[in-house]
Amino acid sequence: MKLSINRKISITRQQLLCPEFLFVMIGYLFGLSLVFANPPFHSNDEDRHFYNSYFLSTGQIRPVQHENQIGGYLPSNLYNVSATFQGIPFYSGARIFPAKLKELKSVRLDESSTMFYDNPSYRTNPVPYLPYAAGILIARIVNSNPINLLWGARCAGLLAFLCIVFFAIRIMPVHKFLLFALALNPMTLYQAASVTYDAMSVSLSFLLVALALNYAFQERQIRVGQIVLFLFVAIVHCFAKPGYFLIPFVFFVIPQRNIGSMKKTVGLFFCLVLIGFLPDLIWGGYVSSLHLNGGKALCKDFVYGTREQWNSIARAPTSFLVHFLLNFIVQGKEWMIGAMGRLGYSYTHLNHTVLFFHGLALIALSGLDSSKALIISLRQKLILGCVSIGTIGFIAAAFFYGSPVGAHTIFGLQGRYFIPAMLPILLLNSNPMFRTAIWEKRKTLIVPLYASALLGYLVLFTASHFYYLP
Amino acid sequence: MNQTRPGSNQGTNSLQAKKLRALFPLILFVAAYLFFWSAPEIKLVDPWHEAFSQVNVAVNTRDPVLKQKLLDLGGGKLKELCAQYPYHARIHYMLGCYFEFTGQYDSAIVQAQEALRLGSGGTANRVDDIATNVLLSAKAKKEALIKK
Numbered sequence: 029m030k031l032s033i034n035r036k037i038s039i040t041r042q043q044l045l046c047p048e049f050l051f052v053m054i055g056y057l058f059g060l061s062l063v064f065a066n067p068p069f070h071s072n073d074e075d076r077h078f079y080n081s082y083f084l085s086t087g088q089i090r091p092v093q094h095e096n097q098i099g100g101y102l103p104s105n106l107y108n109v110s111a112t113f114q115g116i117p118f119y120s121g122a123r124i125f126p127a128k129l130k131e132l133k134s135v136r137l138d139e140s141s142t143m144f145y146d147n148p149s150y151r152t153n154p155v156p157y158l159p160y161a162a163g164i165l166i167a168r169i170v171n172s173n174p175i176n177l178l179w180g181a182r183c184a185g186l187l188a189f190l191c192i193v194f195f196a197i198r199i200m201p202v203h204k205f206l207l208f209a210l211a212l213n214p215m216t217l218y219q220a221a222s223v224t225y226d227a228m229s230v231s232l233s234f235l236l237v238a239l240a241l242n243y244a245f246q247e248r249q250i251r252v253g254q255i256v257l258f259l260f261v262a263i264v265h266c267f268a269k270p271g272y273f274l275i276p277f278v279f280f281v282i283p284q285r286n287i288g289s290m291k292k293t294v295g296l297f298f299c300l301v302l303i304g305f306l307p308d309l310i311w312g313g314y315v316s317s318l319h320l321n322g323g324k325a326l327c328k329d330f331v332y333g334t335r336e337q338w339n340s341i342a343r344a345p346t347s348f349l350v351h352f353l354l355n356f357i358v359q360g361k362e363w364m365i366g367a368m369g370r371l372g373y374s375y376t377h378l379n380h381t382v383l384f385f386h387g388l389a390l391i392a393l394s395g396l397d398s399s400k401a402l403i404i405s406l407r408q409k410l411i412l413g414c415v416s417i418g419t420i421g422f423i424a425a426a427f428f429y430g431s432p433v434g435a436h437t438i439f440g441l442q443g444r445y446f447i448p449a450m451l452p453i454l455l456l457n458s459n460p461m462f463r464t465a466i467w468e469k470r471k472t473l474i475v476p477l478y479a480s481a482l483l484g485y486l487v488l489f490t491a492s493h494f495y496y497l498p
Numbered sequence: 499m500n501q502t503r504p505g506s507n508q509g510t511n512s513l514q515a516k517k518l519r520a521l522f523p524l525i526l527f528v529a530a531y532l533f534f535w536s537a538p539e540i541k542l543v544d545p546w547h548e549a550f551s552q553v554n555v556a557v558n559t560r561d562p563v564l565k566q567k568l569l570d571l572g573g574g575k576l577k578e579l580c581a582q583y584p585y586h587a588r589i590h591y592m593l594g595c596y597f598e599f600t601g602q603y604d605s606a607i608v609q610a611q612e613a614l615r616l617g618s619g620g621t622a623n624r625v626d627d628i629a630t631n632v633l634l635s636a637k638a639k640k641e642a643l644i645k646k
Contacts, residue, residue: 148621324619324620324621325619325620325621326620326621326622327620327621327622327623328587328616328617328618328619328620328624328625328626329586329587329588329591329617329620329623329624329625330586330587330588331583331585331586336585351542354540354542355542356534357534357537357538357540358537358540358542360533360534360535360537361534361535361536361537364531364534364535384535387531387535388528388531391524391527391528391531394527395524432544432586432588433583433585433586434544434545434579434582434583434586435544436542436543436544436545437542437543437544456523456527457523457524457527459520459523459524461516461517461520462520462524
């Protein structure tokens with residue numbers, strides 16, 4: 029009897045020290061701190077993502093036409109509270125007074141007075157906003173103040189992120205601590221604790237890689253259920269955010285013997301190609317069928333990425349290629365900083381020295397956290413390399429195409445867009461030769477402590493940079 | 499003995515080769531990371547920003563010869579770009595600023611109006627508000643000149 033109790037206790041302790049449980053504990057603690065430490069509506073385009081989530085929570089699933097505008101109806105005071113937090117020049121030392129936040133928290137949501145919001149991102153599909161809409165609905169029961177609704181949405185998004193990554197780490201057969209560190213990377217958690225479709229996109233990218241590696245290293249052939257699960261996750265992932273259609277192709281790290289016949293492999297390849305087009309075919313097709321006219325453009329200072337851009341590239345393809353590659357040298361550092369710690373509306377950087385060493389730590393971790401029994405083969409690394417470098421290249425090329433016609437610099441591309449490609453690219457460094465006995469013994473302590481220290485710094489920095497603290 | 503010695507050397511060599519091969523991606527990663535982190539300064543600016551910065555430098559230059567040279571360079575380039583990309587509101591705004599600074603108020607008004615026509619109604623990176631400033635300022639300066 030005593031033995032069995034002891035055994036139970038020891039299992040629980042072991043479970044608590046599993047990377048996935050450690051991840052949830054640390055992610056929950058610091059993620060929740062970020063939900064409240066980060067000023068309301070202040071992450072990248074958070075106001076617009078929140079409006080989309082609000083539309084979904086009130087059943088406004090499809091955009092509607094109102095005179096020459098396209099969008100949906102918002103309570104006027106929700107829009108006004110959100111607008112209070114836009115354009116604050118934090119970069120020149122401006123801060124939010126906690127008293128101001130307290131005052132705005134006393135504003136009750138007045139749904140009787142609505143306004144039409146001309147939504148520049150009305151074509152975005154509602155799938156990535158489902159957790160946020162649920163959060164808004166729950167928060168509304170407690171307190172319908174606009175800031176509370178935002179916090180409710182942020183909490184729900186964070187929980188969805190933590191759940192998805194929890195399962196990803198749990199099923200990841202190798203490099204669990206690399207995934208752990210990437211999911212607790214300051215920028216990843218900052219986005220996860222904000223209202224944005226990045227949280228779903230990043231977590232599902234991690235889950236797809238974990239699923240593929242899990243299937244690759246299992247002893248038997250993959251079952252139909254497992255394929256269906258992978259395809260389902262791939263569909264939701266493609267709906268979460270455009271541009272990452274190559275990530276599901278990590279499926280092909282699974283050896284042929286585990287997939288089965290060649291016919292099955294070819295069939296799955298075409299399924300994944302089709303999945304890449306699904307958001308455009310289904311949601312894009314549906315929005316087009318509504319025949320909406322007008323609407324507000326996001327930027328009108330230049331003409332961005334139209335047929336003119338294509339003509340401009342066709343006239344001088346070499347110059348386009350040279351400028352494209354030069355952008356990686358000129359903006360490479362900014363993108364790396366952006367992937368690790370660029371907060372708010374991307375104007376606020378974490379300390380560059382800290383970020384520099386964090387980047388090196390991630391590279392070191394990618395080597396150290398290898399497994400002796402499960403080795404990622406050269407063929408698998410080639411696929412991971414194609415997926416990650418292809419994703420980075422495609423996103424950069426898409427943004428270059430979407431830049432002002434005739435521009436030499438890539439406009440609007442931020443480093444955080446590369447976070448989903450970080451896991452497959454760092455897996456290229458996997459090698460059992462880097463494993464050491466000390467690392468194996470201490471990794472359960474070292475990585476969580478390191479992540480906690482870094483996230484502690486992130487939370488303190490966020491609170492002190494954006495608020496006047498007494 | 500003779501047979502084992504070369505064998506063990508081969509074993510050591512192959513282990514070293516394995517270690518080197520294992521280190522190669524790591525070295526590549528670190529080298530690429532360090533390269534991008536401390537990349538050499540390369541001038542990569544959009545042509546309109548380069549031309550406009552020349553006009554801005556000219557505004558703050560006291561040397562009249564250098565001032566004129568920079569204005570000619572920047573203004574000339576902006577005119578070329580305006581002809582090449584007539585649909586970019588911001589280039590019209592920049593050219594409007596150049597004309598206003600060089601006292602060509604009628605041209606400044608035309609360019610600011612074109613910037614307003616093309617660039618009004620955007621949410622981010624707005625150009626209509628600054629183009630309005632140029633328009634009002636050029637009109638006021640023109641009226642003052644007529645009165646004089």
